[in-house]
Amino acid sequence: MARTKFPVEVLTPDGEVFSDEIEMLSTRTAMGSIGVLANHAPLLATLDPCELRLFTGDGDPVKFAQGEGYLQVIANQALVLVEEAIDPSDLDTSDLDSKLSEAQDRVESSEEDTEERRRAERDVRRWEAFKEVAGGS
Amino acid sequence: MPSQKDVKDRISSVRNVHQITRAMEMVAAARLRKAQKRIEALRPYAEAIRKMTRRAVGAAESIPNLPILEEHDSIDRVGILLVTGDRGLAGPFNSQIVRAGTRRGREVESDGPSVVWYASGKRGASTLGFRGLEVAASFSGFTDRPQYSDARDIAQTLIAAYTDGNIDRLEIFYNGFVSALNQEVRHETLLPLQQAQLLDGGDDDADDEDGGDEDATEDAEGHDQGRSLWIYEPDPEEILKRLAPDFVEISIYRALLESTASEHGARMTAMRSASDNASELLDDLQLEANRQRQADITQELLEIVAGAEALR
Numbered sequence: 519m520a521r522t523k524f525p526v527e528v529l530t531p532d533g534e535v536f537s538d539e540i541e542m543l544s545t546r547t548a549m550g551s552i553g554v555l556a557n558h559a560p561l562l563a564t565l566d567p568c569e570l571r572l573f574t575g576d577g578d579p580v581k582f583a584q585g586e587g588y589l590q591v592i593a594n595q596a597l598v599l600v601e602e603a604i605d606p607s608d609l610d611t612s613d614l615d616s617k618l619s620e621a622q623d624r625v626e627s628s629e630e631d632t633e634e635r636r637r638a639e640r641d642v643r644r645w646e647a648f649k650e651v652a653g654g655s
Numbered sequence: 656m657p658s659q660k661d662v663k664d665r666i667s668s669v670r671n672v673h674q675i676t677r678a679m680e681m682v683a684a685a686r687l688r689k690a691q692k693r694i695e696a697l698r699p700y701a702e703a704i705r706k707m708t709r710r711a712v713g714a715a716e717s718i719p720n721l722p723i724l725e726e727h728d729s730i731d732r733v734g735i736l737l738v739t740g741d742r743g744l745a746g747p748f749n750s751q752i753v754r755a756g757t758r759r760g761r762e763v764e765s766d767g768p769s770v771v772w773y774a775s776g777k778r779g780a781s782t783l784g785f786r787g788l789e790v791a792a793s794f795s796g797f798t799d800r801p802q803y804s805d806a807r808d809i810a811q812t813l814i815a816a817y818t819d820g821n822i823d824r825l826e827i828f829y830n831g832f833v834s835a836l837n838q839e840v841r842h843e844t845l846l847p848l849q850q851a852q853l854l855d856g857g858d859d860d861a862d863d864e865d866g867g868d869e870d871a872t873e874d875a876e877g878h879d880q881g882r883s884l885w886i887y888e889p890d891p892e893e894i895l896k897r898l899a900p901d902f903v904e905i906s907i908y909r910a911l912l913e914s915t916a917s918e919h920g921a922r923m924t925a926m927r928s929a930s931d932n933a934s935e936l937l938d939d940l941q942l943e944a945n946r947q948r949q950a951d952i953t954q955e956l957l958e959i960v961a962g963a964e965a966l967r
Contacts, residue, residue, distance in 0.1 A: 529700045529703055531700045532697075533696030534699070548889050559885075559886055560886065561885070561888070562711065562885060562887050562888075563888035588898075590710075599703050599704060599707070601803050601804070601904075632819050633815035634819060637812075
C-alpha cells in the first residue's frame with residue numbers, strides 16, 4: 519500500500535541536493551537509527567555520519583553518504599541539514615582508506631581528553647561510516 | 656638600433672604572453688562565476704542553521720558552558736589566520752592579506768601577547784616563512800575550489816587549539832568579495848565565539864528576505880502545540896554543543912569561498928590589464944618594425960641611387 523508522502527529537503531553548505539515528496543526517511547541520530555514517516559511529531563535531532571535513505575515510493579530509495587548534521591521536522595516537512603551529502607557512487611574507497619588511517623594516526627598521537635583527540639575520533643567515525651556506505655552500494 | 660629580426664622576435668614573444676594572459680583571464684572569469692554561485696548556495700544552509708539554533712536556545716533551560724564561548728582569563732597568545740591563495744599572478748590579492756596580517760601581528764605583539772600564525776593557501780604560508788615567522792599550521796591545495804570539509808579541518812584545528820589553551824583568541828584576515836574589480840581585506844575575531852552571535856546568528860546575511868513565510872508557519876506550529884511537544888534528540892543543550900562549532904565552520908567556509916571568488920576576480924583584473932599592456936606593446940613594436948623595414952628599404956634605395964650616380 520502506498521504510504522502518504524511528505525516533503526523533504528536536504529541542504530548542504532554547497533546548496534540543495536534533494537527536494538521532493540517521499541514516503542519515508544531513514545537516518546541515524548545521536549541516539550540511534552530513526553525512520554520518519556508523514557505526520558511525524560515536531561523533531562529536532564543531531565545526525566551522525568551514516569547512510570541517508572529517502573524512500574520515494576517507486577523503486578530503490580535515494581541514498582546519500584551523510585556527514586554530521588541535523589534533522590528538523592516541522593509541520594509535516596522534514597529538513598535535513600548535513601555537512602556533506604555524497605552520492606555513494608561518488609565515494610572513492612582508496613581515498614577514504616587514506617583519510618581513515620590518517621585520522622587513526624591522529625587518535626594515536628594525540629593526548630587523552632584533548633579537543634584534538636575528540637576531533638580525530640569524530641573523523642574516524644565519519645570515514646568509517648562513509649566506507650560502510652561505499653561498500654554497501 | 657635593433658635589427659628587423661630582433662624586433663620580430665620580440666613581437667612574437669609578446670604575442671605569446673598576450674595569448675597566455677588572455678587565456679588566464681577567461682579561465683578566471685569562468686571560475687569567478689562558479690565561485691559566486693557557491694557563495695549564494697551557502698546562504699540557505701547558514702540561514703537554516705541559524706533558525707535551528709534559535710529554536711534550540713529557546714528550548715534549552717540554560718546555555719551550556721561551551722569552551723569556545725568562554726573568554727580566557729589572560730590573553731597570552733593570539734592566533735592569526737591568513738586566508739590567501741595557492742597561486743600568485745592575482746594582483747595584490749595575496750600581498751594585501753599578508754601585509755594587513757603582519758601589521759596586526761606587530762600591533763598585538765607591542766601589547767605583550769605573542770602571535771601564533773596560521774595560513775590557508777600556499778602563498779600565505781610561504782610568505783610568512785620567508786619573513787622568518789613560524790607557521791603553526793597551514794592548509795593548502797584547495798583554494799581554487801574549497802570544500803566544506805576543508806573549512807571543517809581548519810575550524811576544528813583552530814577550535815582544538817583554542818579549547819586546549821594553545822591560543823587565547825583567534826583573528827582571521829581574508830579578502831571579502833565586493834566585485835570582480837574590488838576586493839577588501841576583512842578582519843574578524845572568530846574565537847571566542849560571542850554569545851550574541853550564537854543567539855541572533857550574527858550573520859551578515861541574516862536579513863529574512865526569503866524566510867518570511869516559513870518563519871510564520873514555524874512560529875505558529877511552535878506556539879500552538881507548545882514546546883513540550885517537540886522531540887529533541889538529544890537534549891537541546893547537547894544539540895547546542897554541536898551547533899556552536901558549526902558557526903565557526905560556516906564563518907571559515909564563507910571566508911574561504913569569498914577569498915576564492917576574490918582570487919579569481921583579482922586574477923581576472925590583473926590578467927586583463929596584462930593583456931591590455933601586451934596589446935599596447937604589440938602596437939608599439941609593430942610600428943617600430945615597420946619603421947625599421949622602411950629605414951632598410953630607404954637605405955637600400957639610397958645605395959642604389961648613389962651607385963648609379965657614381966657610374967654616370
